[in-house]
Amino acid sequence: MYSIKVLKRLSCAIFLGYSKKSIHEICMTVTIKDIAKEVGKSIATVSRALNDYNDISEETKALVRKTAKELGYSPNAAAQRLQRRVAGTIGFILPTFGPRFSDPFFSEFIAGVGNQLSELGIDLLVSTRTPGDQEIDAYREYVQAKRVDGFIVVRTRLNDKRIHYLLDEKFPFVAFGRMDNENEFPFVDEDGEMGMRLIVEHLITLGHKRIGIISSPSEFTFTKYRMKGIHAAFNKAGIIPDHSLIVSGDLTQRGGYQKANDLLNNREKPSAIIAGNDLMAFGAMSAAQERGLMVGKDISITGFDDIPMAEHSHPSLTTINQPIYSIGRQLCEMLVHRITSEIIDHPQVILSPTLIVRGSSGPRF
Amino acid sequence: MYSIKVLKRLSCAIFLGYSKKSIHEICMTVTIKDIAKEVGKSIATVSRALNDYNDISEETKALVRKTAKELGYSPNAAAQRLQRRVAGTIGFILPTFGPRFSDPFFSEFIAGVGNQLSELGIDLLVSTRTPGDQEIDAYREYVQAKRVDGFIVVRTRLNDKRIHYLLDEKFPFVAFGRMDNENEFPFVDEDGEMGMRLIVEHLITLGHKRIGIISSPSEFTFTKYRMKGIHAAFNKAGIIPDHSLIVSGDLTQRGGYQKANDLLNNREKPSAIIAGNDLMAFGAMSAAQERGLMVGKDISITGFDDIPMAEHSHPSLTTINQPIYSIGRQLCEMLVHRITSEIIDHPQVILSPTLIVRGSSGPRF
DNA sequence: TTGAAAGCGCTAACAC
């Protein structure tokens, strides 16, 4: 934290030369002591009243709460945390690739997490790490220093070191996404299999048969489920997947552009392209448009995520919606439950996604 | 924070039925007491040694630091904060418009802020509010409850209530952006005037004379400076601004699309469009492309921000670069200085932006 | 139902 040597606590007061005694009055920090004095009870009673203990009479509780409000009391988080032996903080380590990090997905997610936590009076410790050893070290440091009470892990991987580590340490966490097999932890995930099935069925209904796929990196668990959905739907429709039409992208717009070009250079061009996320779909749209193809007419392109931009691109993007903001909130709730409850269960939520049909997909021409 | 009634501190230990005494050993929390015992000195000495007080002998310091490391000691943040009377937390209230919030700008900024703060052992309290009363209430709550030691304010407005409030309260904060007149606070801002001058000069060099402008909302301070730069450059080149070619957008892609259409419906079409940010520039590109115009050839379009996507759009976007990540880091440094220093100065940094010429701008056809 | 008292881990007067 702030270095002690330069730290002038309550600098205003000290700066002005007030003695330590009077700082309290100047800054008017209301503590339970003040409430106790006001209601003529002990601080212990006030504390228990505020925490709604049932060995306190209703009248006392009411009185305490009333005066607390009048005095503008709000608990000192540090004192509570010290006594309760909790950090009052949740860790969120964003996996980033490269220094220029900018995923619209995360700004919405952080908004959800942040709002939920701030309502609960819990802090968020955000930092970013590139997947690898550094990333695990960051988790380890926070755990060992007891800086956080739990973690939110996002974009789970098939063999996720972060999760293995946290499970080993029995450290509370929730994940946005599953792991491959062992899933003995609380998570929220969308049903990527279903999502992709919806997409493929939509395209097949439109008459498409030759469908190119720009999948997400295979390390992510969701990739596996989404590919499963694609293959299931292909199978059902009697389409035999052409492996020259399946490529893997890096989730960025640039990656989508490059991979779409690869697909469009195929001897027998696909009439539709399924991208693993919206960003890559945008890249694919650019690639198609550069070749003079009219997206939604000459070629259909679909995304996954339904980031806000998907609605406003041209043409607007057919995609799969995930309620990212509320997933963020829900994960926080689950995490707090995990931290505070002695019963360790593993709530696992799989959300059914919605297909959003927009302008980028149309009948095969 | 966590409700007391359900909270099982160190649930593992309590759950397993260990007595309070032994929790300490089980969870192996190393405190300065342990170090004191180990080195055979008092806890006060250990504390001062760790904080590098100069009334402690170098040998003692070295010994203390060594054993602290060996024992895997890390300070209890709550105890430090309680004693030092600080929150150890910085507030960051994102201004959002509408529930679906997703600005690539902010994910990069948060990454910068988060990394810097986590290095310093400071937490971040993130939440989002729509500008208005609710927003100010959030600031007020955090200030009164002493939940944070300072704020980072972003996207300053001409008449910024947040800043007025914080100045009134003499509460530490730093801003990304200036205010109109009174700027008695630390901030970092880019030189928007210069940025736009660079853009206009670039377009004029390319032969453009009829230039459309999709400006940012006038409430933001940066809009004022950017417009100033545009007018200055127009003036210098002897161009008389045509007010039918100046419209105001809302910083979203959709807004850029709509406003670009307005401009392109003008009797005398502009040969270039300056957008107030990259997102709107993308929207404008879509609008132009829909009309069969080739961006960078038939029409030039420029952005502002240089978000990562700008490099990978098609055509890639000519824009103005702002080092958002490092601005985030720098602002944190300034804020910590403001919080810990008794001298209240107002470091004000104006960054010179760089013009990034890419494919979306070309000679007038 | 309530109060007295101990203590969470740390810092900082003040004494030696």
Added chain:
DNA sequence: GTGTTAGCGCTTTCAA
């Protein structure tokens, strides 16, 4: 240089 001691604001036994 170092130790003693008294808290920071809160929770929680234990006794009344």
